[in-house]
Amino acid sequence: MSVPNGHADDDRDAPLLEVENLRTKFATETGELVAVDGVDFTVEDGETVCIVGESGSGKTVATESITRLVRSPPATITGSARYRGRDLLTMPSKELRSVRGANIAHIFQNPQEAMNHCFTVGWQIVEAIHVHEDVPKEEARERAVDLMDRVGIANASSRFDDYPHEFSGGQKQRVMIAMALVGNPDLLIADEPTTALDVTVQAQILELLDDLQDEYGMGILLVTHDLGVVAQIADRIVVMYAGKVMERGDVYDIFERPAHPYTQALMRCLPGKGDDTRGIAGSLPDPTNPPDGCRFAPRCEHAIGECEIGDQPEEISVGGDHQVSCVFYQQGYDNETVRDRTLEGDTTDERGVSDD
Amino acid sequence: MTDEPILQVRGLKKHYPIRKGLLNRQVGAAKAVDGISFDIERGETLGLVGESGCGKSTAATSIVRLEDPTDGEVIFNGGGRAGATRGEDGFHPNDVTRFDKKELKAFRRDVQMVFQDPSSSFDPRMTVGGSVAEMLLVHGMTDKHRRRAIVEDLLERVGLSAEDYDRYPHEFSGGQKQRIALARALVLNPELVVADEPVSALDISIKAEILGLINDLQEEFGLSLLFISHDMSVIREVCDRVAVMYLGEIVEIGDTDEVFANPQHPYTEALLSSIPEPDPRATREQIELTGTVPDPVNPPSGCRFHTRCHKVVQPDDLDLDQSVWRALITFRYQLRADDIDVEKIRENAGAEDAVREEIRTEFDLPQRISDPEVEETLGRALDRIVDDDVEGAADLLDEEFVTPCEKTHPEYTEHGDGHISACILHDDQVRSEVPADD
Numbered sequence: 001m002s003v004p005n006g007h008a009d010d011d012r013d014a015p016l017l018e019v020e021n022l023r024t025k026f027a028t029e030t031g032e033l034v035a036v037d038g039v040d041f042t043v044e045d046g047e048t049v050c051i052v053g054e055s056g057s058g059k060t061v062a063t064e065s066i067t068r069l070v071r072s073p074p075a076t077i078t079g080s081a082r083y084r085g086r087d088l089l090t091m092p093s094k095e096l097r098s099v100r101g102a103n104i105a106h107i108f109q110n111p112q113e114a115m116n117h118c119f120t121v122g123w124q125i126v127e128a129i130h131v132h133e134d135v136p137k138e139e140a141r142e143r144a145v146d147l148m149d150r151v152g153i154a155n156a157s158s159r160f161d162d163y164p165h166e167f168s169g170g171q172k173q174r175v176m177i178a179m180a181l182v183g184n185p186d187l188l189i190a191d192e193p194t195t196a197l198d199v200t201v202q203a204q205i206l207e208l209l210d211d212l213q214d215e216y217g218m219g220i221l222l223v224t225h226d227l228g229v230v231a232q233i234a235d236r237i238v239v240m241y242a243g244k245v246m247e248r249g250d251v252y253d254i255f256e257r258p259a260h261p262y263t264q265a266l267m268r269c270l271p272g273k274g275d276d277t278r279g280i281a282g283s284l285p286d287p288t289n290p291p292d293g294c295r296f297a298p299r300c301e302h303a304i305g306e307c308e309i310g311d312q313p314e315e316i317s318v319g320g321d322h323q324v325s326c327v328f329y330q331q332g333y334d335n336e337t338v339r340d341r342t343l344e345g346d347t348t349d350e351r352g353v354s355d356d
Numbered sequence: 357m358t359d360e361p362i363l364q365v366r367g368l369k370k371h372y373p374i375r376k377g378l379l380n381r382q383v384g385a386a387k388a389v390d391g392i393s394f395d396i397e398r399g400e401t402l403g404l405v406g407e408s409g410c411g412k413s414t415a416a417t418s419i420v421r422l423e424d425p426t427d428g429e430v431i432f433n434g435g436g437r438a439g440a441t442r443g444e445d446g447f448h449p450n451d452v453t454r455f456d457k458k459e460l461k462a463f464r465r466d467v468q469m470v471f472q473d474p475s476s477s478f479d480p481r482m483t484v485g486g487s488v489a490e491m492l493l494v495h496g497m498t499d500k501h502r503r504r505a506i507v508e509d510l511l512e513r514v515g516l517s518a519e520d521y522d523r524y525p526h527e528f529s530g531g532q533k534q535r536i537a538l539a540r541a542l543v544l545n546p547e548l549v550v551a552d553e554p555v556s557a558l559d560i561s562i563k564a565e566i567l568g569l570i571n572d573l574q575e576e577f578g579l580s581l582l583f584i585s586h587d588m589s590v591i592r593e594v595c596d597r598v599a600v601m602y603l604g605e606i607v608e609i610g611d612t613d614e615v616f617a618n619p620q621h622p623y624t625e626a627l628l629s630s631i632p633e634p635d636p637r638a639t640r641e642q643i644e645l646t647g648t649v650p651d652p653v654n655p656p657s658g659c660r661f662h663t664r665c666h667k668v669v670q671p672d673d674l675d676l677d678q679s680v681w682r683a684l685i686t687f688r689y690q691l692r693a694d695d696i697d698v699e700k701i702r703e704n705a706g707a708e709d710a711v712r713e714e715i716r717t718e719f720d721l722p723q724r725i726s727d728p729e730v731e732e733t734l735g736r737a738l739d740r741i742v743d744d745d746v747e748g749a750a751d752l753l754d755e756e757f758v759t760p761c762e763k764t765h766p767e768y769t770e771h772g773d774g775h776i777s778a779c780i781l782h783d784d785q786v787r788s789e790v791p792a793d794d
């Protein structure tokens with residue numbers, strides 16, 4: 001059932017996805033709004049990269065810019081996003097169309113809104129198949145039922161002709177995942193796939209994504225604000241704030257040695273971590289007029305004069321691939337000032353749930 | 357002051373009738389809330405937790421009488437009504453379900469609600485100050501300068517500024533709107549606030565902020581709270597006691613710490629295990645709940661959770677591996693619900709033996725079950741399926757594989773300190789037969 005996904009220009013040695021200096025700007029009445037301001041990251045085959053940050057930090061715009069789902073104009077996207085060496089941002093739209101869905105698939109937060117309620121879910125999956133391939137109706141139907149089965153919809157062939165409203169939220173998200181798998185993609189971009197779901201259903205969907213990744217070996221780029229989800233499924237994490245990357249590293253670096261004050265603040269918001277749940281004081285800066293220096297400085301308890309001049313500090317390695325963009329890690333500063341030892345090395349389970 | 361609880365809910369039911377036909381006859385009822393009882397003490401926060409569709413929100417709206425409950429009592433002892441005793445006719449004078457119009461209006465001063473989505477609970481064409489002040493006007497404060505002064509003061513206390521009075525809802529972020537919703541709930545100085553998923557629509561940092569604010573306000577105003585959420589981690593943060601709801605019933609209730617440390621009902625265990633652990637090294641065994649909450653029109657008999665329970669009890673004469681028993685019960689229900697596609701399996705498998713094998717794999721049944729009698733019964737059922745007699749196979753399984761869970765509706769068992777749960781595993785006779793597996 002696999003579709004030849006390769007392309008003559010594919011560079012098999014290049015990373016699955018390599019995003020460099022991605023900037024997405026919108027022209028608005030109040031001036032130029034820079035939603036994503038020079039972001040770099042890579043996703044390799046078979047790994048899960050999570051982009052974490054508050055609402056409005058540019059996570060969604062960044063991922064939607066990669067496949068140019070963000071309309072331009074009004075947006076201006078610069079930089080590069082290379083899929084196996086081919087730049088998605090400059091390729092002709094015909095070529096891009098063949099990449100979307102076949103090589104890179106998206107799933108979105110709200111399955112209700114991502115489906116057409118006037119058509120049966122089976123019809124919608126078949127439509128997705130027909131976009132990529134010219135196969136007979138019967139075969140397309142068979143494949144759709146197969147996919148529905150694969151994502152855990154019980155009795156798939158009789159649910160084929162049901163409408164979206166006859167499915168529960170979790171099942172709808174499963175259908176969305178089935179639709180995304182139609183072209184056998186190498187990269188799945190999942191934008192808050194479990195935020196609209198119940199905790200028990202969330203656990204089921206995360207489990208499913210994990211299984212599918214094992215089976216198909218695809219890379220997953222997951223956008224979420226829920227650090228609990230991140231801990232469960234991420235290999236590497238990119239922490240974004242106001243359009244900039246604050247910190248990046250593997251999941252253990254970020255959770256056990258959070259270096260940036262913003263990452264630490266996010267960790268302290270987790271129920272059960274830190275002494276109090278005060279949230280993060282203040283709110284995101286105005287994206288049409290971001291502050292000088294570190295974007296987080298106005299809300300940072302450690303901020304000093306140097307934090308508020310110039311550009312976002314360079315990312316500095318604090319051990320391997322663990323990089324942080326904070327003045328205190330530069331030469332001549334004492335990074336002990338911003339380290340939060342209470343968050344580090346704490347790997348014990350405080351919940352007290354007995355492991356049966 | 358008395359030490360009676362501020363709110364006593366007794367056997368509360370809310371059934372939505374399902375009507376059909378020309379005469380609109382009632383053919384059934386969706387039992388959204390089916391006999392729940394609990395108390396909320398003064399100054400206490402009680403959490404009500406459960407999956408979507410378990411009846412949490414219906415419970416809330418029935419308690420504040422936004423909907424008329426079908427049956428049961430809601431006794432509210434606040435608002436100067438303390439100390440009342442049951443009348444000779446057997447009715448309690450403080451029973452909200454029997455309040456007349458005047459009493460109801462007074463009741464609605466003392467009890468307030470906060471909803472999940474702050475964007476849809478404000479009038480977009482009214483300033484937020486106006487929305488909050490409207491409450492005062494309705495309840496008879498005619499002096500507009502005083503109204504404004506009170507609202508401005510309150511806006512500051514929930515962390516906004518007095519100037520925000522004249523702004524419109526769209527000018528605020530989600531977290532700010534939820535702050536205003538809290539101000540609106542507090543403007544009449546209520547004694548009880550019912551908060552229905554107040555932080556579910558919010559971002560993680562904002563969520564923490566609002567939970568902190570709720571805690572502060574509760575102390576400051578001496579509020580009692582009924583806090584509804586599907587998120588166990590939020591419940592742990594704010595609640596003194598927690599009631600776990602499943603399909604219209606409360607299956608477990610107790611002190612939050614106790615319930616989290618020592619869950620007594622399998623459903624509570626499953627809910628706890630589904631909290632994503634913010635620790636990448638955690639290797640907790642997850643109890644996976646399959647499927648979703650069953651249809652409240654035809655709830656399962658006996659214990660309503662037994663169709664999904666990982667600890668579903670085996671009859672006395674059986675000693676199977678628990679996962680095999682669970683798979684058998686699931687297989688039986690799916691067969692009954694016609695959730696099995698024999699045609700397709702036949703197509704894939706071809707030979708009859710392969711069909712049997714395929715079905716076993718599909719439903720996580722081992723190819724050979726250790727107990728010969730069970731193996732024999734299952735074999736017969738599979739034969740019937742292969743002979744296209746799915747109905748007959750379902751009948752056979754219904755007859756042979758019966759769990760005690762479906763026969764008896766579990767009674768509440770005390771675990772000390774007001775911690776109770778409804779599971780037949782705690783019935784003494786059953787417990788002695790089932791070896792402790794945890």
